[in-house]
Amino acid sequence: MKELELKYGCNPNQKPSRIYMEDGSHLPIEVLNGRPGYINFLDAFNGWQLVRELKKATGLPAATSFKHVSPAGASVGRPMSDTLKKIYWVDDMGDLSPLACAYARARGADRMSSFGDFISLSDVCDADTARLIKREVSDGVIAPGYTDEALEILKAKKNGNYNIIKIDENYQPAPLEHKQVFGVTFEQGRQELPIDDELLANIVTENKEIPEEALIDMKISLIVLKYTQSNSVCFVKDGQAIGIGAGQQSRVHCTRLAGQKADNWWLRQCPKVMNLPFKEKIRRADRDNAIDLYIGDEYMDVLADGAWENIFTEKPEVFTKEEKRAWLDKLTDVTLGSDAFFPFFDNIERAHKSGVKYIAQPGGSVRDEAVIDCCNKYHMAMAFTGIRLFHH
Numbered sequence: 174m175k176e177l178e179l180k181y182g183c184n185p186n187q188k189p190s191r192i193y194m195e196d197g198s199h200l201p202i203e204v205l206n207g208r209p210g211y212i213n214f215l216d217a218f219n220g221w222q223l224v225r226e227l228k229k230a231t232g233l234p235a236a237t238s239f240k241h242v243s244p245a246g247a248s249v250g251r252p253m254s255d256t257l258k259k260i261y262w263v264d265d266m267g268d269l270s271p272l273a274c275a276y277a278r279a280r281g282a283d284r285m286s287s288f289g290d291f292i293s294l295s296d297v298c299d300a301d302t303a304r305l306i307k308r309e310v311s312d313g314v315i316a317p318g319y320t321d322e323a324l325e326i327l328k329a330k331k332n333g334n335y336n337i338i339k340i341d342e343n344y345q346p347a348p349l350e351h352k353q354v355f356g357v358t359f360e361q362g363r364q365e366l367p368i369d370d371e372l373l374a375n376i377v378t379e380n381k382e383i384p385e386e387a388l389i390d391m392k393i394s395l396i397v398l399k400y401t402q403s404n405s406v407c408f409v410k411d412g413q414a415i416g417i418g419a420g421q422q423s424r425v426h427c428t429r430l431a432g433q434k435a436d437n438w439w440l441r442q443c444p445k446v447m448n449l450p451f452k453e454k455i456r457r458a459d460r461d462n463a464i465d466l467y468i469g470d471e472y473m474d475v476l477a478d479g480a481w482e483n484i485f486t487e488k489p490e491v492f493t494k495e496e497k498r499a500w501l502d503k504l505t506d507v508t509l510g511s512d513a514f515f516p517f518f519d520n521i522e523r524a525h526k527s528g529v530k531y532i533a534q535p536g537g538s539v540r541d542e543a544v545i546d547c548c549n550k551y552h553m554a555m556a557f558t559g560i561r562l563f564h565h
Contacts, residue, residue: 404422
């Protein structure tokens with residue numbers, strides 16, 4: 174297949190629309206089911222690159238949950254604690270394969286943003302992963318292959334219209350890439366920078382101890398940033414992104430956005446939140462929305478008389494600011510990656526509030542010393558990569 178006609182572009186009025194290989198060769202994908210759209214393919218191709226690199230960097234199967242050309246979550250396939258299984262709504266699914274664990278983590282980190290996602294998988298999709306995908310609201314999936322059972326499960330999703338794409342895992346694009354804006358063609362070399370130990374060797378803080386697990390998390394954060402709309406920062410813990418701030422004009426706004434998502438991920442694990450008395454028939458998406466409100470500043474939207482009765486069997490107590498801060502203080506050893514240098518130390522102050530101990534960033538700001546001093550104040554370890562990772 175050398176080209177694929179699409180229903181429309183980014184919006185229904187943008188016609189005609191297609192994907193094709195400019196050199197006349199065959200597309201590296203096969204649509205096994207559904208009719209993916211323009212944005213679906215943007216998410217699919219960006220997500221596939223991300224999980225392919227995560228697999229190469231860690232040796233573990235990887236998954237990402239994409240929305241609007243940025244990852245809402247990404248993870249490698251490590252086992253989940255009972256707490257994570259519960260907050261990701263998979264505690265009823267028994268033991269899951271490593272690939273299914275990767276997607277459960279990727280989807281679960283920021284379930285609000287992942288609603289209606291496009292999924293990318295580094296490995297052949299197995300039945301466990303397919304069963305997990307089937308129960309979530311999602312637009313489609315791309316993977317290098319599917320077992321017969323997995324394909325049968327996924328084809329039954331969305332009344333038989335679920336988008337399933339198979340990609341040639343050996344496909345390598347040309348070293349130069351092009352895009353058009355306003356009729357003008359842009360050309361650049363592909364972002365082929367390897368994310369490896371050498372990139373993280375320049376540790377500029379007094380604390381120079383970065384354990385192997387933190388180095389892996391640093392690599393994960395930087396790989397995620399390679400495929401996240403800039404400006405961007407990424408908080409990572411135990412092999413999964415727990416907060417991604419994308420597309421903000423100010424770096425500190427990126428850090429605040431990603432930090433708040435990381436905080437929410439941790440607050441959801443507080444017993445007070447995990448034991449909320451939900452009504453039995455409440456859907457997962459409605460639970461996610463209620464939890465997001467309950468742990469946020471707009472908690473009265475779900476606790477007001479006339480509102481809580483629709484969600485809970487009894488009225489929960491307010492999750493006070495003091496209780497939240499006490500719980501957040503237990504979050505430690507978080508890694509933070511940034512796609513460009515931190516221009517001010519306020520980013521470090523905000524990161525500290527979300528348990529960050531390890532940082533990877535390019536360096537190169539005129540205020541590097543102030544940023545390093547702030548890291549030293551909190552005994553953080555920070556590596557300067559010397560490389561920017563903007564993605565647009």
